[in-house]
Amino acid sequence: MEFVPNIIGFACQWCTYAGADLAGNLRCKYPPTVKLIKVPCSGRVKPEYVMQALAQGADGVLVGGCHFGDCHYKDGNHKTKNRMDMLKSMLGDLGFDPRRFRREWISGAEGKKFAEVITDFTKELIELGPNPLKGGENNG
Amino acid sequence: MAKVGVYVCHCGSNIGGVVDVEDVCKHAETLSDVVVSRQNLFMCSDPGQEIIRQDINNGLVDKVVVAACTPRTHEPIFRKVLEGEGLNKYLFEMANIRDQDSWVHANDKAGATAKAKQIVASAVAKARNLQPLEDKYVDVTKAALVIGGGVAGIFAALDLANMGNKVYLVEKEPSIGGVMAQLDKTFPTNDCSACILTPVMVDAGTHPNIELLTYSEIDSVEGYIGNFDVKIRRKQAYVDWEKCTGCGACADACPAKTPDAFNAGLNNRGAAYIHFPQAVPKKAVIDMTHCINCGGRKIGSEPKISKKTGNPILAPCEKACPAGAINRSVAVDEGGRIMDVKVGAIVVATGYKVMEKENFKNLAPDSPNVLTALQLERLISATGPTGGQFLRPGDGKKPHTISFLSCVGSRDERHHTHCSRVCCMYMIKQAKLLKEKYPDLEIYMHFMDVRTPGKDFDEYYTGAIDMGINIIRGRVGGIDTLPEGNLRVMGYDSDLAANIEIDADLVVLATAIELQDDIKPFAQKLSLTLDGSGFFKELHPKLKPVDTPVEGIFLAGCCQGPKDIPDTVAQAKGAAASAAVPLSQGRVRINPTISEVNQEKCSGCGICEPLCPYAAISMIENVAGHPRARIEMTQCKGCGVCTTACPSTAIQLYGYTEDQIMAQICALTA
Numbered sequence: 095m096e097f098v099p100n101i102i103g104f105a106c107q108w109c110t111y112a113g114a115d116l117a118g119n120l121r122c123k124y125p126p127t128v129k130l131i132k133v134p135c136s137g138r139v140k141p142e143y144v145m146q147a148l149a150q151g152a153d154g155v156l157v158g159g160c161h162f163g164d165c166h167y168k169d170g171n172h173k174t175k176n177r178m179d180m181l182k183s184m185l186g187d188l189g190f191d192p193r194r195f196r197r198e199w200i201s202g203a204e205g206k207k208f209a210e211v212i213t214d215f216t217k218e219l220i221e222l223g224p225n226p227l228k229g230g231e232n233n234g
Numbered sequence: 235m236a237k238v239g240v241y242v243c244h245c246g247s248n249i250g251g252v253v254d255v256e257d258v259c260k261h262a263e264t265l266s267d268v269v270v271s272r273q274n275l276f277m278c279s280d281p282g283q284e285i286i287r288q289d290i291n292n293g294l295v296d297k298v299v300v301a302a303c304t305p306r307t308h309e310p311i312f313r314k315v316l317e318g319e320g321l322n323k324y325l326f327e328m329a330n331i332r333d334q335d336s337w338v339h340a341n342d343k344a345g346a347t348a349k350a351k352q353i354v355a356s357a358v359a360k361a362r363n364l365q366p367l368e369d370k371y372v373d374v375t376k377a378a379l380v381i382g383g384g385v386a387g388i389f390a391a392l393d394l395a396n397m398g399n400k401v402y403l404v405e406k407e408p409s410i411g412g413v414m415a416q417l418d419k420t421f422p423t424n425d426c427s428a429c430i431l432t433p434v435m436v437d438a439g440t441h442p443n444i445e446l447l448t449y450s451e452i453d454s455v456e457g458y459i460g461n462f463d464v465k466i467r468r469k470q471a472y473v474d475w476e477k478c479t480g481c482g483a484c485a486d487a488c489p490a491k492t493p494d495a496f497n498a499g500l501n502n503r504g505a506a507y508i509h510f511p512q513a514v515p516k517k518a519v520i521d522m523t524h525c526i527n528c529g530g531r532k533i534g535s536e537p538k539i540s541k542k543t544g545n546p547i548l549a550p551c552e553k554a555c556p557a558g559a560i561n562r563s564v565a566v567d568e569g570g571r572i573m574d575v576k577v578g579a580i581v582v583a584t585g586y587k588v589m590e591k592e593n594f595k596n597l598a599p600d601s602p603n604v605l606t607a608l609q610l611e612r613l614i615s616a617t618g619p620t621g622g623q624f625l626r627p628g629d630g631k632k633p634h635t636i637s638f639l640s641c642v643g644s645r646d647e648r649h650h651t652h653c654s655r656v657c658c659m660y661m662i663k664q665a666k667l668l669k670e671k672y673p674d675l676e677i678y679m680h681f682m683d684v685r686t687p688g689k690d691f692d693e694y695y696t697g698a699i700d701m702g703i704n705i706i707r708g709r710v711g712g713i714d715t716l717p718e719g720n721l722r723v724m725g726y727d728s729d730l731a732a733n734i735e736i737d738a739d740l741v742v743l744a745t746a747i748e749l750q751d752d753i754k755p756f757a758q759k760l761s762l763t764l765d766g767s768g769f770f771k772e773l774h775p776k777l778k779p780v781d782t783p784v785e786g787i788f789l790a791g792c793c794q795g796p797k798d799i800p801d802t803v804a805q806a807k808g809a810a811a812s813a814a815v816p817l818s819q820g821r822v823r824i825n826p827t828i829s830e831v832n833q834e835k836c837s838g839c840g841i842c843e844p845l846c847p848y849a850a851i852s853m854i855e856n857v858a859g860h861p862r863a864r865i866e867m868t869q870c871k872g873c874g875v876c877t878t879a880c881p882s883t884a885i886q887l888y889g890y891t892e893d894q895i896m897a898q899i900c901a902l903t904a
């Protein structure tokens with residue numbers, strides 16, 4: 095069977111989640127790979143959640159927040175950047191290809207960008223193959 | 235054990251046409267704790283809601299999942315259903331299978347159905363872990379802040395004040411009035427702008443409930459709906475407004491010269507000036523950045539004494555003022571003075587600016603005979619630099635041929651993709667006014683297309699054609715300067731399907747409407763966001779057109795998007811009515827989806843305290859004298875930044891708890 099990557103997306107309700115809704119309004123097309131977990135701010139996302147998702151077999155994880163200066167809670171996304179950049183640098187050592195994780199700033203006005211990011215991420219994950227814990231190769 | 239009901243919506247064919255709803259329902263019934271799953275053509279309709287009501291009423295379900303559109307619009311509707319049946323409204327979760335599924339995967343029905351099942355599973359997983367939450371209430375300060383004193387801000391302030399609320403109307407310029415005060419006549423009725431605006435400005439200036447704070451800016455905004463703490467900076471005017479009578483003697487005496495923004499830079503004003511003749515309040519200010527200190531009298535220095543007369547040598551402005559309102563010997567704070575106010579609601583009505591002609595290098599911006607439309611308004615206004623005489627700025631000659639160019643910077647990938655909405659109409663207005671007064675004038679109007687959607691607007695336009703005004707469809711590529719200050723307009727006429735060249739002695743550019751350059755830092759002070767075109771973003775384009783993501787802050791006028799005066803006033807009155815809701819309720823609900831510290835689990839490490847963007851966390855001592863974190867309910871906005879950071883998982887963000895998120899991750903990787 096064709097490999098359809100399973101992507102879990104943690105999406106800030108003010109931007110990326112709204113951007114995903116806008117992609118729908120605009121009838122953008124992207125592969126049905128991503129499922130969003132809505133959070134109030136990307137600053138609510140613990141790096142552990144990303145790890146947990148990968149450890150349980152998700153093929154890719156996205157954390158979506160507001161652009162700098164647009165965070166609804168002033169600077170929650172700066173904290174996200176620090177936390178997630180650190181996580182990304184450690185993923186290899188934890189046995190996962192860092193490309194399985196993306197941190198993106200997608201605003202509520204960027205429906206098209208949301209669709210593009212998911213399309214691109216899906217393509218990359220197909221190249222990487224399934225999560226190593228689900229029988230994929232460990233390319234970390 | 236939870237009893238979860240799952241209700242899947244077809245949304246007409248929006249969902250049902252793509253997703254196999256039957257299959258999704260069947261799958262939902264296999265999930266833990268799901269006791270029933272049902273479907274309906276429109277879950278949000280009355281019959282749809284009734285299905286949920288009955289299941290709750292019959293004791294069948296105690297937690298509800300609706301798989302439909304987006305919680306951003308529909309969560310409140312379904313929460314009300316729960317509330318109506320006496321079930322805690324926070325025991326509800328939505329699965330977004332339309333906006334984030336059927337709409338975007340219409341070409342992959344199997345994929346969309348598989349994804350819908352996973353989204354529902356994730357929502358059910360969260361629902362199983364939901365806890366009832368309790369709304370709390372705080373009292374409201376019965377006062378409003380209106381930022382921006384254009385026609386939008388004035389009308390919003392008047393309505394709020396007439397409802398009995400105290401209103402602070404903050405305007406950064408010395409007078410209220412905004413762009414409308416600069417206009418000559420206004421479409422579609424051609425009444426004189428000043429004649430209809432001035433009385434309203436006076437009303438606002440004299441209303442017992444309105445405190446007019448002009449020449450002032452917002453320094454900071456803290457707090458939340460019902461209780462905003464606002465710091466307003468009253469800029470330093472260097473004129474004692476208590477004494478100033480607005481006679482203008484200082485302005486006449488001041489030898490400094492700087493472009494007069496009110497006249498769109500067509501002439502100069504002094505450093506001491508009065509904003510415009512009908513200003514409200516009519517008070518002078520000295521703009522210190524342009525004061526040339528001609529009298530050798532720095533602010534706060536004692537005057538030299540004349541050897542001849544023995545009298546102090548005063549600066550011209552001081553000397554001229556018959557009211558003694560200017561005294562340069564007093565050392566005043568150049569930063570002005572900060573005023574603290576507390577308000578329950580805020581209306582943002584900061585308006586717009588038009589693009590300057592300098593942005594369009596191909597349109598001969600250096601020629602004094604190329605004007606922006608706003609400059610033309612000033613040129614033909616009776617209070618303008620020529621006293622209303624229609625003479626071109628380059629040489630004071632009367633123009634014979636005039637060309638109007640539409641969409642300059644609008645609907646143009648290089649500048650703004652949006653339509654500025656008012657330009658077609660005001661150009662037609664300007665052309666008609668000129669043609670009426672000077673029938674011999676040749677007028678050419680270059681339009682991409684003419685947009686006149688509004689009451690009596692198209693009749694207004696056809697009237698212009700009847701008057702003999704030449705309408706040309708097609709874009710202008712460039713303007714060449716000719717000898718004697720004349721201009722050659724080179725464009726395309728799509729009706730002739732040919733390039734055309736027209737020599738004109740005056741060219742008017744309808745430049746795009748955009749927000750001010752310094753709008754970003756201002757937006758950040760209020761935590762507001764901008765949309766793709768750079769205007770303030772409303773909460774929902776159709777259903778919440780004056781609301782913003784920040785509860786208690788509303789939008790009115792052109793700051794939300796280009797619009798004409800009738801639409802601006804309508805929106806201002808809408809914003810005032812919305813802002814009045816919390817003020818008249820007297821109390822506002824505190825969202826319970828905020829964070830709380832479990833004192834038992836907190837180790838007192840203090841990591842969370844500096845992280846909170848609202849300083850809601852403080853370290854207190856518990857009975858045993860150990861430090862413990864505490865979150866102030868009214869200050870927490872529920873971002874969860876602290877929750878994420880706490881190494882002891884002592885902080886819980888209700889509505890987005892650790893268990894709930896972990897359960898969703900499990901469901902999505904099952």
Ligand SMILES: Cc1cc2nc3c(=O)[nH]c(=O)nc-3n(C[C@H](O)[C@H](O)[C@H](O)COP(=O)(O)OP(=O)(O)OC[C@H]3O[C@@H](n4cnc5c(N)ncnc54)[C@H](O)[C@@H]3O)c2cc1C
Nearest residue numbers: 382384385386406412413420421584585586791792798799
């Ligand atoms: C050339 C031209 C001709 C027009 N002719 C017509 C016409 O004939 N008929 C018609 O219906 N419409 C016309 N319009 C449109 C009209 O100008 C607008 O609809 C109207 O001015 C919008 O009012 P507003 O209050 O939203 O904004 P503005 O008029 O821009 O007022 C905003 C006010 O807020 C103040 N402000 C801005 N930022 C701050 C801040 N940070 N703090 C405090 N104060 C601030 C500004 O100083 C200003 O006083 C025309 C527009 C142009 C450009």
Ligand code: SF4
Nearest residue numbers: 846870871873874876
């Ligand atoms: S969730 Fe925490 S960090 Fe965010 S506002 Fe509330 S107390 Fe502050």
Ligand code: SF4
Nearest residue numbers: 836837839840842880
């Ligand atoms: S981070 Fe957690 S443990 Fe540390 S003080 Fe804050 S609540 Fe207590």
Ligand code: FES
Nearest residue numbers: 106135159160166
């Ligand atoms: S609110 Fe979107 S990242 Fe903070």
